[in-house]
Amino acid sequence: MANLLIFGLGYTAKRIATAIEARGWEVHATGSDGDVDFTNIDAVTAALNSATHVLSSVPPDRKSGLDPVLDTYGQSFDKAWYGYLSSTGVYGDQKGAWVDETSPTGTGRRNARTEADDLWMKLGARVFRLPGIYGPDRSALDRVKAGKARRIDLPGQVFSRVHVDDIVSGVVAALTSDAPAGAYNLGDDLPASGNAVTEYACQLLGMRQPPLQTLEEADLSEMALGFYSENRRVANGKAKRVLGWKPQYPTYVEGLSSVL
Template sequence: MANLFIFGLGYTAKTIASAMEALGWNVQATGSDGDVDFSDSGAVKAALDKATHVLSSVPPDRKSGLDPVLDTYGNSFGEAWYGYLSSTGVYGDQQGAWVDESSPTGTGRRNARTDADALWMKLGARVFRLPGIYGPGRSALDRVRDGKARRIDLPGQVFSRVHVDDITSGVAAALTSDAPAGAYNLGDDLPASGNAVTEYACGLLGIEPPPMQTLEEANLSEMALGFYSENRRVANGKAKRVLDWRPKYPTYVEGLSAFV
């Protein structure tokens, strides 16, 4: 039986865990909903000894910049299959241009994430670079309902995004096919502005879109401002070719419509 050990059983990793258990895999994980305490080195190392596949969804530490998994347990890794949930933020600002897995990394604001991405690549992992993640309970529909949706006046600004189920199917394809090590962008087929997504969500709910604002008027957090400082389109062709992956929700239209 295949044994998958997941570091960090968060929103996305829970969906992956459920999918792999449905395929008959044994899954153990750290995290508040996991069955192994990250700080219990004995339990973690015992799980790693049994694991045929290891997946980390743990981001770098914001203060130290270190990857907690590699920093704590990197020396305990054996011959298992390794995967890492990274971010397309490693590509930095491309002024709306397309990026793929051959594009340079390390030019953006996500320095710690870029360093962790590079370390996992050096380890021989399958590194899944993810854009904005949405899904049940975490989508533009929820922001509109909660009165938190915004429209920012930034002409030409676009983002890529991905439904959590499409991340799951991409990672599952890599897990079950023994995919080659390297980077894989898992994003949808239609990069679009945040305004377009908000407007579509409002239409589905029969709500008037929020007023257009400048960045200054929006009074965004430092993290949100950083998000709006980068502009790129993320190509997913490699995942389609190598993993035979196709997103169930190729655009935000299908993704949001499925929630209504």
């Protein structure tokens, strides 16, 4: 029986676990909702020894910059299929240009993420580079309803995004098809401005749009400011060709409508 060990059972990984269990796989995971204690070396080693597939959704440690999974258990990785949920932030700012898996990495603000991405690539993993993730209980709809949505006056600024269910279908396709090692961008077909997404969410909810603000007026957190410092469009053609993946929600219009 195929046996998947997931490091970090968070928002996206939980849905991956549910989807692959429905296919008859055995799944174990670390994290507060998992059944394996990450700090219990014997338990994790036993889980690794029985796993046919390993997937990590654990980001690098913010203080040390190290990947906790590879730093602690990397020496035990020697026989399974490996996958890693990374970020399209590794591509850095591209002034709105398109990037694909052949584009250089390491020019952005997420140096630790880029280093982790590179380590997993060298390990021979399937590295899924993800843009902004949205889905039930985590979307522009929730921000609008909570009064936290912003419209920022940055003409030409675009972002890529992906519905969580489309991440699930892409990762499951790779798990079940013995996909070649390497990077895969899983993003939708329509990079768009954050303003367009917020405006559509307001339209769906019948609520007034937040005012257009400058970055200074918006008084954003340092993390949010970093988000707006990068501008790129992420191509998804490789995932479609190699994995046979097709996003169920090709744009934010279908995605937000489904969440609603």
